[in-house]
Amino acid sequence: MKTIRTLFAATTALCAATAVSATELEVTHWWTSGGEAAAVAEFAKAFNATGHTWKDGAIAGSGGVARPIIISRILGGDPMHATQLNHGRQAEELVEAGLMLDLTDVAEAEGWRDIVHPTSLLDSCTVDGKIYCVPVNIHSWQWMWLSHKAFADAGVDVPSNWDEFVAAAPALEAAGKIPLAMGQQPWQSSGAFGVLTVAIAGPDAWLEVNANKNAEVAAGPEYAKVFQAAAAARAMAANSNVQDWNQATNLVITGQAGGQIMGDWAQGEFQVAGQVAGVDYTCLPGLGVNEVISTGGDAFYFPKNDDPEITKAQKELASLMLSKEVQVAFNLKKGSLPVRGDIDLSAANDCMKKGLDILAKGNILPDGNQVLSADTTGQIEDLMVEFWNDPSITAEDAQARYAEIIASAD
Amino acid sequence: MAIAEIQGQSTEDVRPPVRLFRNLNAKIASIPMIMTAVFVFIGCTVWTIVHSFTKSRLLPKLDFVGLDQYERLWGTRRWLVSIENLAIYGICSLVLSLVIGFTLAALLDRKIRFENTFRTILLYPFALSFIVTGLVWQWILNPDFGIQSVVRGWGWESFTFDPLYNPDIVIFGILIAGIWQGSGFIMVVMLAGLRGIDEEIWKAARVDGIPTWKTYIFVVIPMMRPVFVTALVLITSGIVKVYDLVVAQTSGGPGIASEVPAKYVYDKMFQAQNLGQGFAASTMMLLSVVIILIPWAYLEFGGKKRG
Incomplete structure (x- = not known):
């Protein structure tokens, strides 16, 4: 009996301890095929290394299946802490309804406007001069x-x-x-x-x-x-x-x-x-x-949350996703182009290099x-x-x- | 019957109590149900219909545009294809479920051996969800692994059976799965009805020398009218909401050849982020149900007052 009670006490203490130092963020996305899952694991690894916990919320099926689930969770008052969407007009109304976290302060502090290339990616995240999402990669259909x-x-x-x-x-x-x-x-x-x-x-x-x-x-x-x-x-x-x-x-x-x-x-x-x-x-x-x-691609949106701890972790995750190391690791696995022009992608293969060349020439749509x-x-x-x-x-x-x-x- | 009895009693009283307070406990007890019906069913229906006249996109907004959504709806080929598919699926499924269900029930009713075993086997598909049914039949009907490849393996090289990949007949591929899943249940309902027929009727028919099939068609079936009505309601409600079967088997393909209205509603509301269009489509679905339901309800329940 006594041992059980000690065990309980220990577990409670452990839970309390983790709650103070780390925040668990639930992140939804629809990256489930082999290459995609390997890429998203890079995000999770980097985020877990900061002491927080990445709770993976992969939704099987393509964006067509996952997007309605994600949007109805946000509208229904059960938002995840971060979610993948394709930036552009899909989330327009959600932002206008004030359901997304404003990331402008992080963006200004880190100078996103200078590092994101091409800048049109950031424009797609911007509504009324405020930035609401983090572009993570460039995916070209062409x-x-x-x-x-x-x-x-x-x-x-x-x-x-x-x-x-x-x-x-x-x-x-x-x-x-x-x-x-x-x-x-x-x-x-x-x-x-x-x-x-x-x-x-x-x-x-x-x-x-x-x-x-x-x-x-x-x-x-x-x-x-x-x-x-x-x-x-x-x-x-x-x-x-x-x-x-x-x-x-x-x-x-x-x-x-x-x-x-x-x-x-x-x-x-x-x-x-x-x-x-x-x-x-x-x-x-x-x-x-x-x-x-x-210059299509994926971006992460962060639905608003009342808990300041979570908001803080959300902003940390946002800046982490744009950091040089994570951009390289993620995009190499994903086969997509990075959103910043100032990183070294010598490990990239033939096709990615072709893409980077075209991007550098500015032939973008x-x-x-x-x-x-x-x-x-x-x-x-x-x-x-x-x-x-x-x-x-x-x-x-x-x-x-x-x-x-x-x-x-x- | 019950109403008639109560009315009979009340005429005997000297001063009939106020109608509203009669049987008060029962009325209080049913208040939650009434509230649910009013707010959830009627309230939400009215809300949907009102918003179908707006140009709501991702979020519902009261921005009225008249009949625009309906004009667009009836000008969309995908919606017309959906309606046509639902009509074909509905009529075939109604007729086949009733015929197959009744025939199986009649066969089981002939006091055969192992009736329990057969009944279980035939009812078993009903225990599967539409998604599972759909996936199973998707595999069976797949030309590369299913029936076609098995028959070709036996040596009939030119045999072709790929309903799910042929836009002209894809809806019948879905129908096969629907019938397989649902007819066992209809059979059980019918069997219960057949068991309710008095043994004396059969004896009388036999004494008069009426053949068995004639007894079924001219005596037993008319006596089973309530059972048929129940079966009819069960089948039709299944038809109008057919969605998951299509999603699992073809997801509307090839092209848009196997789209159904319920899928149109879902896709417009959640994928195309156009609530107004989805609401207009669901209002049309409601309207079609109402058009069928009201005359039927009138015939079925309206007659009782006279009797």
Whole structure:
């Protein structure tokens, strides 16, 4: 009896002790695939090293599944302490409703405006001159991944741009390969279309439609070419019966498919599979036509909390995520580009270096999430997933419907 | 019946008590239930309908835009596809569940051996959630691992059976899973109804030399009307809310070929951050239920007053 009581006393003392020195922060995110989980572990490791505790709240499924859960928890009065979101317009209303912690003091003390490159990332975090989120990485959609094995099996050279890829497709098909691997989820269909647009119609046309919502350009001849190309790509992806993006990437890794249009997060999968850029796979930024980086990415938001201890820990975590060491460790594992230009990434592989080059040249575009509202994005996704999966919809029909969505976008 | 009896008693009293205070304890006891019904069901429904006329995005705001949300809703192809799918799924599921459920029940009712075993086997799918059912059937219907590959493995190389990957018939792939899950339960309800039929009826039918199938169709089924009504309500409520089965099996694909209204509502409200549009869609769902429900309720309960 006495021992039990001592044990209780000891446990209580232990709990009390930890409560004083460390704060536990629950962090939600949707990084669950192999490469992603390894990257988020870097954050956790660094944060635990400060004496606080990182309570991992991974939500399986992609952002489409996790985001509603995260938002309803914040709205429902049960906020986590920090959460991943894509910066841009997704959290706009949450910030306006005053549900997010204002990080301006940390940002000013550490000079975020000087270290974050490109600064447009920080602009996406800014509402009415105040900063509400920490950008942690740059993820560009504008990539295509090619399997060397698939092209070797088909007896053709690995293409260096989209036109060569289209020309090589019949040979791939003859060798029993799927030319283009595509997952069936709406965001993938819509994203691949965006990449084709930038490559074929050019960045200016893309900006005119997506940022300025110019429906005339969307209905015009440049976009008509994009829709024709997308219809051709649809035929190449006809036999790709997978759902998730990483399953599609896996088709490329194993050489069952020639290539995949997917953002640079796919690179983590190649890394986990032990493949080497330039030897086992090739990456084409901007489909090898218009080499640009779209500056989408992930950011962390910190929902408001009454407890000053937690607020303090939240701000510590915020500054930690932008620190040099954590940026390097995290982005190397994740396969994404760091948000600061002043760090050494000599450990980066071929593809990341290509990306860093383009970034340094300043060939950047905003990401779809930064310019379009979630509602418009949803409408475009509905159209695109239908178009990619139903060959009976002609390119002209799809274009007319697309122009209508752009005309009513806000 | 009960109401008639109470009314009969009250006419015998010299001074009938005030109606409001009659049976007071029961009325007080039901206040929480009444409050729940008024605030949760009616209150929230009214709130949803009011907000469907606004342009609420992520947060509900009273910023009225008239019928804009409804115009957009009925101009959206995905919504029209959803409605069409629900109609196909609904009609087929209603007819098949009733037919299969009743047939199985009638077979079990023929005093067969191992009835308990069969009943358990047939009811078992009902114990699984729609998500599990959906995943199981997704695998069974997957052309690379499921039925198609098994049959091809037997040597029939050209055999094709991939409903979940064919936009024209994908809704039937979902229907198969729905029927598999639900018909066992309908069977049990029907079996209970069949057990309620008096043995004398069967004897009388046999004496008159009526064949068994005719006895079922012309005597037993009309006698089982209340059981059929119960089954009907159970099946229809399952149809209107079909969501998880679709999410687990196809998540609306290929393309938008297997979308259903409930999924449209969820996606618009939580993913596209457009509450107004989601509310408009859910109001339309409510409206369709009301259109079916009111005439039925009138026929079912309205007649009693006359009798």
